[in-house]
Amino acid sequence: xxxxxxxxxxxxxxxxxxxxxxxxxxxxxxxxxxxxxxxxxxxxxxxxxxxxxxxxxxxxxxxxxxxxxxxxxxxxxxxxxxxxxxxxxxxxxxxxxxxxxxxxxxxxxxxxxxxxxxxxxxxxxxxxxxxxxxxxxxxxxxxxxxxxxxxxxxxxxxxxxxxxxxxxxxxxxxxxxxxxxxxxxxxxxxxxxxxxxxxxxxxxxxxxxxxxxxxxxxxxxxxxxxxxxxxxxxxxxxxxxxxxxxxxxxxxxxxxxxxxxxxxxxxxxxxxxxxxxxxxxxxxxxxxxxxxxxxxxxxxxxxxxxxxxxxxxxxxxxx
Amino acid sequence: xxxxxxxxxxxxxxxxxxxxxxxxxxxxxxxxxxxxxxxxxxxxxxxxxxxxxxxxxxxxxxxxxxxxxxxxxxxxxxxxxxxxxxxxxxxxxxxxxxxxxxxxxxxxxxxxxxxxxxxxxxxxxxxxxxxxxxxxxxxxxxxxxxxxxxxxxxxxxxxxxxxxxxxxxxxxxxxxxxxxxxxxxxxxxxxxxxxxxxxxxxxxxxxxxxxxxxxxxxxxxxxxxxxxxxxxxxxxxxxxxxxxxxxxxxxxxxxxxxxxxxxxxxxxxxxxxxxxxxxxxxxxxxxxxxxxxxxxxxxxxxxxxxxxxxxxxxxxxxxxxxxxxxxxxxxxxxxxxxxxxxxxxxxxxx
Numbered sequence: 001x002x003x004x005x006x007x008x009x010x011x012x013x014x015x016x017x018x019x020x021x022x023x024x025x026x027x028x029x030x031x032x033x034x035x036x037x038x039x040x041x042x043x044x045x046x047x048x049x050x051x052x053x054x055x056x057x058x059x060x061x062x063x064x065x066x067x068x069x070x071x072x073x074x075x076x077x078x079x080x081x082x083x084x085x086x087x088x089x090x091x092x093x094x095x096x097x098x099x100x101x102x103x104x105x106x107x108x109x110x111x112x113x114x115x116x117x118x119x120x121x122x123x124x125x126x127x128x129x130x131x132x133x134x135x136x137x138x139x140x141x142x143x144x145x146x147x148x149x150x151x152x153x154x155x156x157x158x159x160x161x162x163x164x165x166x167x168x169x170x171x172x173x174x175x176x177x178x179x180x181x182x183x184x185x186x187x188x189x190x191x192x193x194x195x196x197x198x199x200x201x202x203x204x205x206x207x208x209x210x211x212x213x214x215x216x217x218x219x220x221x222x223x224x225x226x227x228x229x230x231x232x233x234x235x236x237x238x239x240x241x242x243x244x245x246x247x248x249x250x251x252x253x254x255x256x257x258x259x260x261x262x263x264x265x266x267x268x269x270x271x272x273x274x275x276x277x278x279x280x281x282x283x284x285x286x287x288x289x290x291x292x293x294x295x296x297x298x299x300x301x302x303x304x305x306x307x308x309x310x311x312x313x314x315x316x317x318x319x
Numbered sequence: 320x321x322x323x324x325x326x327x328x329x330x331x332x333x334x335x336x337x338x339x340x341x342x343x344x345x346x347x348x349x350x351x352x353x354x355x356x357x358x359x360x361x362x363x364x365x366x367x368x369x370x371x372x373x374x375x376x377x378x379x380x381x382x383x384x385x386x387x388x389x390x391x392x393x394x395x396x397x398x399x400x401x402x403x404x405x406x407x408x409x410x411x412x413x414x415x416x417x418x419x420x421x422x423x424x425x426x427x428x429x430x431x432x433x434x435x436x437x438x439x440x441x442x443x444x445x446x447x448x449x450x451x452x453x454x455x456x457x458x459x460x461x462x463x464x465x466x467x468x469x470x471x472x473x474x475x476x477x478x479x480x481x482x483x484x485x486x487x488x489x490x491x492x493x494x495x496x497x498x499x500x501x502x503x504x505x506x507x508x509x510x511x512x513x514x515x516x517x518x519x520x521x522x523x524x525x526x527x528x529x530x531x532x533x534x535x536x537x538x539x540x541x542x543x544x545x546x547x548x549x550x551x552x553x554x555x556x557x558x559x560x561x562x563x564x565x566x567x568x569x570x571x572x573x574x575x576x577x578x579x580x581x582x583x584x585x586x587x588x589x590x591x592x593x594x595x596x597x598x599x600x601x602x603x604x605x606x607x608x609x610x611x612x613x614x615x616x617x618x619x620x621x622x623x624x625x626x627x628x629x630x631x632x633x634x635x636x637x638x639x640x641x642x643x644x645x646x647x648x649x650x651x652x653x654x655x656x657x658x659x660x661x662x663x664x665x666x667x668x669x
Contacts, residue, residue, distance in 0.1 A: 290494035297489035
């Protein structure tokens with residue numbers, strides 16, 4: 001409305017300001033801008049103590065999960081080659097005792113981090129990918145198509161997520177991908193709503209009009225202009241999503257809907273319950289997996305809230 | 320607070336209901352109601368359709384699932400198919416299902432050999448009791464702590480409060496339940512078992528003693544639900560009160576010389592309550608589904624426990640019926656929240 005499109009006479013790379021150095025390509029400028037905003041983001045993030053705590057905890061857990069084959073060895077899951085006897089109390093050899101098959105509980109706990117983190121990350125990534133796609137498309141195109149998409153989103157929003165995930169996991173075969181899909185396809189609507197709102201806000205800015213006037217198509221505008229602007233929001237949403245995905249994974253595994261061939265924290269709790277750890281007061285079997293789940297979920301939540309409040313200081317949540 | 324004038328001709332500052340009902344707003348409100356009712360009906364229909372297709376289109380033979388790997392002859396399979404109407408064409412199964420579902424008939428349970436509707440109806444009161452009590456308690460706690468937190472935001476108390484809530488929120492509810500059972504039911508160290516490990520009643524009490532007995536059984540499950548549930552209410556209340564706190568009307572109230580306490584209770588909190596009210600309703604809708612784990616852990620004889628039993632078979636008609644009930648509860652509660660909202664907040668829905 002206010003901006004008049006510049007006639008496309010010169011083939012100048014878009015985004016170049018007044019040239020200061022000798023060779024300043026659009027790419028180098030863009031990278032410099034990104035570096036600056038990353039530095040700004042970090043210096044602001046650093047002031048959130050809880051966020052830093054979450055980040056440190058995550059780094060530690062991720063390191064443990066990655067080095068698990070070195071720390072405990074992959075035969076820790078083996079039922080046949082178990083090193084101890086069944087249900088031992090904590091000792092020097094088995095700091096947390098053993099389970100009903102004689103496997104070291106500490107080893108299982110370390111190994112379980114791999115599954116819980118993998119499923120949590122994949123499920124959150126799937127959910128956020130669907131949410132972002134639906135959100136951007138609904139926000140960009142508008143019209144009846146968008147209305148239909150948002151109706152579907154609203155309907156998913158009303159569905160009890162856990163029940164839907166449980167039902168999906170029940171009717172599909174038991175493996176990790178089932179769990180990932182069950183969590184991913186049930187938890188995307190919140191992201192879709194947020195991204196759609198942000199897309200509409202971004203597209204009302206003049207530079208989108210300029211891009212259109214220069215001949216930018218739908219794909220170009222969505223990929224190059226809208227997506228980078230919704231990315232920060234998506235990042236915060238992903239971080240928060242991971243923590244609920246990990247909790248849902250533990251819940252599904254506890255209900256016996258996880259992959260029975262791999263060890264996960266939720267699965268350990270199910271085993272503990274079946275082995276009668278509750279009535280025999282076997283604390284060292286029951287407590288650690290739950291603490292691990294809570295710690296990871298809390299760490300992701302703290303990071304997500306810190307990112308959110310850096311990006312949107314008006315929220316005033318994390319402080 | 321309520322300075323938003325209405326287009327009505329008569330009294331302005333009466334009860335919200337009266338205000339919404341006065342003058343030309345009735346029309347707007349009725350339109351709102353009609354729209355929401357229509358939306359809810361569409362959602363319910365969508366839930367019915369989903370629960371049908373989820374179990375038929377996704378790979379897996381219901382009859383195979385029914386026999387659960389047991390050796391079954393082709394004849395037996397065919398008989399089972401006929402018995403459950405699975406030999407009819409898909410569209411006919413679908414119309415039959417829809418017609419039956421609308422009258423509350425979800426077929427026969429595979430494992431209990433009883434109508435799904437009756438099985439569900441038997442379990443509703445237990446779930447309503449458990450989760451109703453829990454929602455009331457955690458909403459109250461969440462509102463109270465959220466208000467305190469926001470009013471003194473940034474203080475040590477606020478940080479402890481929020482940190483505690485976030486930590487408990489990250490804890491898996493079923494695990495907390497197991498720990499509570501170990502500690503208070505089984506007994507830990509010198510601590511004797513004080514509460515029953517599960518169930519709803521001991522079975523031999525009547526009258527007032529029965530009430531006490533049920534309450535005694537409810538303590539641990541309610542505690543679990545409250546612990547993992549209050550964080551959400553707290554956070555919503557806190558952030559909505561923080562939003563209100565910059566408002567001019569609070570400065571005015573303080574300038575009038577009102578005590579801090581009065582400013583909070585009479586001026587800030589009522590306005591900040593609005594988003595939280597929606598939240599409470601949505602929670603009420605969630606509880607039926609949300610208590611699946613807690614009911615399982617505490618062997619509470621409710622819908623959640625039934626769902627778990629149905630899953631382990633898997634008893635498809637029962638899972639299907641419960642799915643509709645859980646989703647239906649969400650839809651109805653959302654509808655109620657939508658309908659109440661314009662009555663509580665005159666700025667909405669006009």
